[in-house]
Amino acid sequence: xSPRDDVWVLTVGDELLRGExxxxxxxxxxxxxxxxxxxxxxHVTVPDDAGAIEExxxxxxxxxxxxxxxxxxxPTRDDITTEVAARALGRKLVRDVEVLEGIQGFFRSVGRxxxxxxxxxxxxxxxxxxxxxxxxxxxxxMLEAEGALLFFMPGVPRELYRMVDEQVLxxxxxxxxxxxxxxxxILRTFGMGESTLDRELSDLARDDPDVTLxxxxxxxxxxxxxxxxxxSEEVATAKLVAVVEEIRRRLGPTVLGEGERTLxxxxxxxxxxxxxxxxxxxxxxxxxxxxALTDIPGSSGYLLEGVVTYSNASxxxxxxxxxxxxxxxxxxxxxxxxxxAKGVRDRSGANLGLAxxxxxxxGGGSEEKPVGTVVIGLSDAEGTVVHxxxxxxxxxxxxxxxxxxxxxxxxxxxxxxxxxxxxFPRATPAxxxxx
Amino acid sequence: xSPRDDVWVLTVGDELLRGExxxxxxxxxxxxxxxxxxxxxxHVTVPDDAGAIEExxxxxxxxxxxxxxxxxxxPTRDDITTEVAARALGRKLVRDVEVLEGIQGFFRSVGRxxxxxxxxxxxxxxxxxxxxxxxxxxxxxMLEAEGALLFFMPGVPRELYRMVDEQVLxxxxxxxxxxxxxxxxILRTFGMGESTLDRELSDLARDDPDVTLxxxxxxxxxxxxxxxxxxSEEVATAKLVAVVEEIRRRLGPTVLGEGERTLxxxxxxxxxxxxxxxxxxxxxxxxxxxxALTDIPGSSGYLLEGVVTYSNASxxxxxxxxxxxxxxxxxxxxxxxxxxAKGVRDRSGANLGLAxxxxxxxGGGSEEKPVGTVVIGLSDAEGTVVHxxxxxxxxxxxxxxxxxxxxxxxxxxxxxxxxxxxxFPRATPAxxxxx
Numbered sequence: 001x002s003p004r005d006d007v008w009v010l011t012v013g014d015e016l017l018r019g020e021x022x023x024x025x026x027x028x029x030x031x032x033x034x035x036x037x038x039x040x041x042x043h044v045t046v047p048d049d050a051g052a053i054e055e056x057x058x059x060x061x062x063x064x065x066x067x068x069x070x071x072x073x074x075p076t077r078d079d080i081t082t083e084v085a086a087r088a089l090g091r092k093l094v095r096d097v098e099v100l101e102g103i104q105g106f107f108r109s110v111g112r113x114x115x116x117x118x119x120x121x122x123x124x125x126x127x128x129x130x131x132x133x134x135x136x137x138x139x140x141x142m143l144e145a146e147g148a149l150l151f152f153m154p155g156v157p158r159e160l161y162r163m164v165d166e167q168v169l170x171x172x173x174x175x176x177x178x179x180x181x182x183x184x185x186i187l188r189t190f191g192m193g194e195s196t197l198d199r200e201l202s203d204l205a206r207d208d209p210d211v212t213l214x215x216x217x218x219x220x221x222x223x224x225x226x227x228x229x230x231x232s233e234e235v236a237t238a239k240l241v242a243v244v245e246e247i248r249r250r251l252g253p254t255v256l257g258e259g260e261r262t263l264x265x266x267x268x269x270x271x272x273x274x275x276x277x278x279x280x281x282x283x284x285x286x287x288x289x290x291x292a293l294t295d296i297p298g299s300s301g302y303l304l305e306g307v308v309t310y311s312n313a314s315x316x317x318x319x320x321x322x323x324x325x326x327x328x329x330x331x332x333x334x335x336x337x338x339x340x341a342k343g344v345r346d347r348s349g350a351n352l353g354l355a356x357x358x359x360x361x362x363g364g365g366s367e368e369k370p371v372g373t374v375v376i377g378l379s380d381a382e383g384t385v386v387h388x389x390x391x392x393x394x395x396x397x398x399x400x401x402x403x404x405x406x407x408x409x410x411x412x413x414x415x416x417x418x419x420x421x422x423x424f425p426r427a428t429p430a431x432x433x434x435x
Numbered sequence: 436x437s438p439r440d441d442v443w444v445l446t447v448g449d450e451l452l453r454g455e456x457x458x459x460x461x462x463x464x465x466x467x468x469x470x471x472x473x474x475x476x477x478h479v480t481v482p483d484d485a486g487a488i489e490e491x492x493x494x495x496x497x498x499x500x501x502x503x504x505x506x507x508x509x510p511t512r513d514d515i516t517t518e519v520a521a522r523a524l525g526r527k528l529v530r531d532v533e534v535l536e537g538i539q540g541f542f543r544s545v546g547r548x549x550x551x552x553x554x555x556x557x558x559x560x561x562x563x564x565x566x567x568x569x570x571x572x573x574x575x576x577m578l579e580a581e582g583a584l585l586f587f588m589p590g591v592p593r594e595l596y597r598m599v600d601e602q603v604l605x606x607x608x609x610x611x612x613x614x615x616x617x618x619x620x621i622l623r624t625f626g627m628g629e630s631t632l633d634r635e636l637s638d639l640a641r642d643d644p645d646v647t648l649x650x651x652x653x654x655x656x657x658x659x660x661x662x663x664x665x666x667s668e669e670v671a672t673a674k675l676v677a678v679v680e681e682i683r684r685r686l687g688p689t690v691l692g693e694g695e696r697t698l699x700x701x702x703x704x705x706x707x708x709x710x711x712x713x714x715x716x717x718x719x720x721x722x723x724x725x726x727a728l729t730d731i732p733g734s735s736g737y738l739l740e741g742v743v744t745y746s747n748a749s750x751x752x753x754x755x756x757x758x759x760x761x762x763x764x765x766x767x768x769x770x771x772x773x774x775x776a777k778g779v780r781d782r783s784g785a786n787l788g789l790a791x792x793x794x795x796x797x798g799g800g801s802e803e804k805p806v807g808t809v810v811i812g813l814s815d816a817e818g819t820v821v822h823x824x825x826x827x828x829x830x831x832x833x834x835x836x837x838x839x840x841x842x843x844x845x846x847x848x849x850x851x852x853x854x855x856x857x858x859f860p861r862a863t864p865a866x867x868x869x870x
Contacts, residue, residue: 017475019466020651024457026480031454040452041487043480045461052477216455280722280743286729287715287722290743294721297797297830299745305753306743308715308725314740314783318753348749362732395732 004147005041007033008064010056012071012081013155014047025070025160032164034214035184036173037227038066048078054088061089061148066172071155073138075117081152082123082141089145091125099130099139106137131167133159142171149175183236184227187247188256190263190408191420194222200250204243211243219397220404221256221263253417256408263407264292270414271302278410279348280306281319281340283331284358284374289403305348309340319343332357332369334386337377341386345379352413353379354406361395374402378409378419385409387421439582440476442468443499445491447506447516448590449482460505460595467599469649470619471608472662473501483513489523496524496583501607506590508573510552516587517558517576524580526560534565534574541572566602568594577606584610618671619662622682623691625698625843626855629657635685639678646678654832655839656691656698688852691843698842699727705849706737713845714783715741716754716775718766719793719809724838740783744775754778767792767804769821772812776821780814787848788814789841796830809837813844813854820844822856 009029016023023045030040041064046052053072060067072081086093100122107114124130124141131140131151136159143150151168153160173182189197194215201224205213214225226243230236248255257266271278280290280303290306293299307318312331315321321339329335337355345353358374365371372391377384389405391398412419444464451458458480465475476499481487488507495502507516521528535557542549559565559576566575566586571594578585586603588595608617624632629650636659640648649660661678665671683690692701706713715725715738725741728734742753747766750756756774764770772790780788793809800806807826812819824840826833847854 016462017465017478018469018649018651019462019464019475020649022457022459022462023478027451027454027457029454030452034453040454041482043452043458043478045478047476214453214455216453282722282741285726286734286738287717287725287741287743290722291720291726294743294745295831295834299721303721303743303745305745305749306717306722306741307753308722308729308738308741308743310729310735310738310740317782318740318742347752396730399730 005064006038007040007066007068008042008044008060009040010053010060010067010069011043011045011155012048012053012069013045014078016045016071017047025155025157028157028161029068029070029164031216031225032169033066033068033172034225035182035227036169036176037182037212037229038172038176048072048080050080050084050087053081053084057085057088061146061150064148065176067148067150068168069150069152070160073121073140073152073154075115075121075137077117082120082125085143085150085152086125089125089143089150091127091143093123094126095119096122096124096130099124103137129171131163133163135159135162140167142168180229180231181233181236182227182229183233183240184225185240185244185258186260187224187226187244187258188218188221188261188263188266189224189251189254190221190256190404192222192251192254197222197224197251201247204246208239208243210239220401253412253415256411263404263411264295267407267411267414268293268296268299268302270411272298274414276352276414277302277304277348277350278352278354279304279344279350280406281315281344281353281355282306282308283310283315283340283356284360285356285399285402285406286310286360288399289354289356289406292403292407304350305344307344315340318347320346330369332359332373332375334375334377334388337375338379338384338386339377341377341379342384351380352410353377354410355379356402356406358391358398358402360398360402372398374398374405376402376406376409378413380413385413385419387419440499441473442475442501442503443477443479443495444475445488445495445502445504446478446480446590447483447488447504448480449513451480451506452482460590460592463592463596464503464505464599466651466660467604468501468503468607469660470617470662471604471611472617472647472664473607473611483507483515485515485519485522488516488519492520492523496581496585499583500611502583502585503603504585504587505595508556508575508587508589510550510556510572512552517555517560520578520585520587521560524560524578524585526562526578528558529561530554531557531559531565534559538572564606566598568598570594570597575602577603615664615666616668616671617662617664618668618675619660620675620679620693621695622659622661622679622686622693623653623656623696623698623701624659624686624689625656625691625839627657627686627689632657632659632686636682639681643674643678645674655836688847688850691846698839698846699730702842702846702849703728703731703734703737705846707733709849711787711849712737712739712783712785713787713789714739714779714785715841716779716788716790717741717743718745718750718775718791719795720791720834720837720841721745721795723834724789724791724841727838727842739785740779742779750775753782755781765804767794767808767810769810769812769823772810773814773819773821774812776812776814777819786815787845788812789845790814791837791841793826793833793837795833795837807833809833809840811837811841811844813848815848820848820854822854 026043128141138154140153210229212227216223228240309315320343340355341353355377361371377386563576573589575588645664647662651658663675744750755778775790776788790812796806812821
């Protein structure tokens with residue numbers, strides 16, 4: 001008999017097996033469990049069918065230390081995960097009075113009648129520990145059976161995510177860690193490939209068996225997961241802090257931030273904190289840079305204006321780009337990008353003017369300016385920065401990457417960090433290891 | 436022994452079980468198989484581990500008529516799917532000379548040396564039928580074993596998608612349909628909820644056992660899958676055409692198009708075909724409408740200009756909106772949206788001027804103009820259309836929905852279809868059934 005896997009993840013739902021939605025819950029769950037140093041051995045999805053659910057659940061209980069089940073806790077006839085779990089594990093179903101009152105209260109408050117279908121959401125297998133769901137009607141529950149720890153959770157992603165972080169992970173950490181505590185975090189990086197990151201950092205994990213590093217791409221960023229283990233919380237936290245500090249020292253400005261915040265969120269917070277305003281003139285990114293800057297609540301506090309000047313005429317009319325500059329250098333050029341950035345800053349009165357111009361593809365390339373050529377310009381009180389990049393992707397990703405680079409320029413400029421030149425979107429100069 | 440499932444889908448890869456990427460291949464595969472009227476009974480993901488792959492493969496062969504396996508065909512040491520399949524099914528591995536020559540040719544052409552690892556991509560289980568991969572180095576293959584039809588495919592999505600459509604589906608259709616041929620298509624709809632669609636159309640499937648309808652949301656569109664079966668290709672095609680025609684008759688302009696094209700693609704094609712140009716003035720959508728219109732190659736043929744006028748000052752300065760209009764009615768108003776649309780059309784010389792203004796949320800709402808209030812304006816030679824909508828989503832989806840509604844306005848205006856008023860983004864007036 002082979003040793004048990006750490007984790008099996010089961011998801012339940014006909015809609016998943018019809019391909020109606022992409023099941024992102026499994027990736028979420030496995031990634032979260034890695035933060036507790038637990039690896040997933042199998043993902044299985046079964047239909048809303050009692051036989052199939054029971055079969056897989058019994059198999060999982062015999063094969064994994066932790067079984068995560070998501071879906072099938074709703075009030076409809078299709079939602080049978082709870083009753084099948086009770087049968088598969090030989091438990092009676094018990095109605096929880098407190099949960100029932102909560103459901104009744106909800107229906108009273110919206111003036112609707114509660115049906116028996118709704119009441120069944122208050123039924124749990126005997127011995128289950130109920131996991132509150134503050135943003136939905138279906139609570140989750142935890143069970144221990146035959147040496148496995150099982151968690152049952154709703155399939156609605158935002159309910160699941162919250163329940164995992166608030167209810168599930170702390171319980172797993174408390175029960176499985178024994179005398180070893182785990183602390184982890186995520187560092188968001190941009191500008192260095194995964195293999196370079198690995199080369200720069202791998203000794204940190206190799207030299208300390210209580211540190212694990214993992215890498216994950218969230219285009220165009222790379223995320224570094226850092227896990228530290230120790231016999232006590234204090235030591236684990238101290239170890240994590242020390243490793244994160246060393247990573248930041250080695251990678252420098254390649255690290256955008258710690259945690260889940262996106263680059264746009266980081267930039268927005270920084271602009272608000274420093275009281276800086278931005279105006280944007282876009283050509284190849286076609287509105288997406290302004291779109292990213294305005295995706296953040298409160299963006300009217302820093303974004304004054306965006307202009308998409310797709311045509312040469314609008315570059316001249318709206319931004320005051322001298323027509324002879326376009327004639328001499330072409331619309332995709334350092335000269336024009338600089339004039340666009342200055343033009344949009346002048347007309348808006350913003351602290352920073354940003355401009356993009358380029359050949360997103362698939363058409364429009366030339367020998368001198370192939371598809372993927374992007375020129376970014378920045379203008380502020382200190383002067384103008386402009387660089388040309390050669391991106392190597394398809395139209396959609398060239399545009400996304402150009403937006404990302406422009407956001408990163410804002411971050412660096414506001415923080416007073418140098419804006420790197422040509423090779424930037426593929427690799428920044430690597431951090432050096434201590435000698 | 437229960438009857439066999441139609442399909443099991445197995446995906447292989449440590450990266451999936453670490454949650455490093457969301458596995459969208461499974462949903463793709465299951466949706467494609469439904470077009471052949473085949474339902475998926477189980478999705479399973481296993482690590483790059485010989486024991487786990489073999490175990491699941493043996494189980495699948497005994498339980499499903501069609502087994503789809505994706506991943507693990509690459510040249511690295513981790514890629515062991517082929518050799519494990521051979522062992523699990525009791526076949527020898529045979530090197531295919533033609534495939535080997537193709538790989539050798541590839542390495543010659545890029546001036547690199549071919550390693551034994553690369554050569555193993557020319558090995559296939561005895562009796563396998565090779566499935567060409569014109570856009571990657573790993574061919575797929577088909578095997579028949581113990582009453583099941585197995586397909587092995589690369590995990591890279593674009594290689595997989597193409598191989599499925601060109602190689603896999605035709606083979607399954609030829610072998611499994613027997614004397615029943617299946618034809619299917621997808622209709623993209625916008626403005627009608629899934630339950631309304633179901634109510635409007637369900638009799639078509641109920642009255643004809645050889646017709647199946649399925650619904651899938653691709654926010655904010657709903658896709659209708661139509662499957663028709665018949666003893667011959669001609670009859671199946673004729674039945675499909677007739678059902679699609681009847682659906683189009685009932686749903687009217689709710690149907691955006693047939694096939695995989697997005698609304699932005701449909702609108703772009705229409706604008707180019709009719710020789711119409713567009714200019715955009717955005718407030719709440721913050722650049723995303725222009726971004727959607729410029730996401731399509733060749734967009735400079737119809738998109739003249741986009742302006743993001745987030746502040747009142749820029750609405751006045753850049754679009755000529757009279758300041759007293761903003762003072763009297765507020766920036767989020769029919770009057771201002773109309774003036775923005777006319778202003779951007781006038782200054783750009785475009786045929787159509789589009790404008791968005793609204794309260795995307797989460798802040799900024801008032802009793803009169805709550806979060807989700809969006810006003811859209813359109814100006815062309817025939818006049819001005821303006822409507823106010825109340826969207827009910829979070830910031831991100833309110834913005835996406837407003838962009839979608841504006842694109843749909845362009846489509847309708849260019850086609851001469853009426854643009855509906857307030858209830859539009861939630862439900863259009865339903866198509867009527869024949870009496």
